[in-house]
Amino acid sequence: MVLPIDTALAVERLDVFVLRAPADPPVQTSFGTMRDRPAVLLRVVDAHGVFGWGEVWCNFPVVGAEHRARMAATYLRPLVCGQRFDSPLACFEALTDKLSVLALQCGEPGTLQQIVAGLDVAVWDLVARRAAMPLWRLLSPAAGPARPAPVALYASGINPTQPEKLAAAKLAEGYRAFKMKVGFGAERDAANLQAVRDAIGADAPLMVDANQAWNMGEAIAAGRRMERFGLAWLEEPVRADASPADWARLAVEQPLVLAGGENLAGMPQFASFIGARGMSVVQPDLGKWGGFSGCVQVGRLALQHGKTFCPHWLGAGIGLTASFHLKAAVGGPGYVEVDANPNPLREVLAVPGFALSEGAVQLDDRPGLGVVPDLVACRDFIVEVPGT
Known part of the structure; x- marks a missing residue:
């Protein structure tokens, strides 16, 4: 992946948020029903205050959001905070490698893959915000369009x-x-x-x-x-x-x-x-x-x-x-x-x-993902999870 900017990064802080909102109606699948809507968000911040947001898949098991949040706080923080990576891809590959034995030991490859995936989204968002570039454009080929197709x-x-x-x-x-x-x-x-x-x-x-x-x-x-x-x-x-x-x-x-x-x-x-x-x-x-x-x-x-x-x-x-x-x-x-x-x-x-x-x-030119969570508006949905 050849990119037009410097993608090196160093994360100073990783914040983890768990949220749950009612599901009305419940979401039905052939293998189970979701009676509320969970979310696990990761926010990374660098030494200059530039931030990026990512989200971890956490729909099932229905009690799993809090566990993923604890895993992210316990295992991702020491692996990324204060560390320098040449690119988000290098960060993804390093974390995947470092957690591979733990995945075997604890029998939870999915959980670890999911928290690494959410972190990857966050660090890409950070790098694109720092470059004042929309993420779709940063990830497009070097001769990519000035405006993406709808x-x-x-x-x-x-x-x-x-x-x-x-x-x-x-x-x-x-x-x-x-x-x-x-x-x-x-x-x-x-x-x-x-x-x-x-x-x-x-x-x-x-x-x-x-x-x-x-x-x-x-x-x-x-x-x-x-x-x-x-x-x-x-x-x-x-x-x-x-x-x-x-x-x-x-x-x-x-x-x-x-x-x-x-x-x-x-x-x-x-x-x-x-x-x-x-x-x-x-x-x-x-x-x-x-x-x-x-x-x-x-x-x-x-x-x-x-x-x-x-x-x-x-x-x-x-x-x-x-x-x-x-x-x-x-x-x-x-x-x-x-x-x-x-x-x-x-x-x-x-x-x-x-x-x-x-x-x-239609996506536009807002830097990074172009969106942020409204943590004040969603305060009633935030779940306090010890250890995060």
């Missing part, structure tokens, strides 16, 4: 309880693509798909997410019976630890385009899926693995192989804004996911908010 969005997380009402509301707000949860029984899934299709029209892009609900035979059958709804993709129809060969078989034996990647980690694993037939829509989550350092590489590799790059996100506002910048920097066709359900943390943790126009958002 980033297309889709309304995600449409639950299986009266999904047509939420889909219709999001259509009225300006969304032009939609994704519904499936995996709740063939009859219920079909009825919901028909209701949503009636609400959004025959031509609107409609996707479905099974959240790893089925085995191979069930996934093949589901893809075949859902073909009539004109779906843009079928997401995570089988377990995330299914092999690329399994995904290739699934691509052959049922008709729908396959999407996945939010539960993959590491360039070797992403490369194995991107290089094989099967997963045609690649969806890394920059708060779950990789941050910008990893996910920009994933996105560019996906485009090189003719795949569609659609960053995954179902959290609060810092991670969502970061996903916009990730997509704008990588380019190519595809969407960024926006949770269709109410989430107070989406708005107060990324100020100013984004403006939706005909299903897309």
Whole structure:
């Protein structure tokens, strides 16, 4: 990654914040329900007072946000504070290496990958703010555009309880693509798909997410019976630890385009899926693995192989804004996911908010991510966690 500025950094302080807001309605998936909306934010500050913000994926387990915050405070602070790194990428690689044995010892590679990912977003934000440059531009190729193409969005997380009402509301707000949860029984899934299709029209892009609900035979059958709804993709129809060969078989034996990647980690694993037939829509989550350092590489590799790059996100506002910048920097066709359900943390943790126009958002020249959390407005959602 060749960058136009000095990207060396030294973090003096790392602050960790945990927030929880009510989920109304609860977010339903095939494997569990979220009854509140958690967020873990990381703020890094350098010796000159320049800051950067990142967000750690923390949706599940539902008690996991506080644990991730403690892990970040305990293990990231001594590894980054007072240390100098040549670039955010060098920081990401050093932390990944230093925590690799601990990941094996404690059996928590995911938690450690997630806190490193959130920190990576924060240090990239810091470097771009220091350079007075928007992050999308810093991460774009050297001859990148003066203004990025609008980033297309889709309304995600449409639950299986009266999904047509939420889909219709999001259509009225300006969304032009939609994704519904499936995996709740063939009859219920079909009825919901028909209701949503009636609400959004025959031509609107409609996707479905099974959240790893089925085995191979069930996934093949589901893809075949859902073909009539004109779906843009079928997401995570089988377990995330299914092999690329399994995904290739699934691509052959049922008709729908396959999407996945939010539960993959590491360039070797992403490369194995991107290089094989099967997963045609690649969806890394920059708060779950990789941050910008990893996910920009994933996105560019996906485009090189003719795949569609659609960053995954179902959290609060810092991670969502970061996903916009990730997509704008990588380019190519595809969407960024926006949770269709109410989430107070989406708005107060990324100020100013984004403006939706005909299903897309236009990024501007504000430095870094261009947003900051309003910690005063969200004070009632802050959870005091000992040790952070």
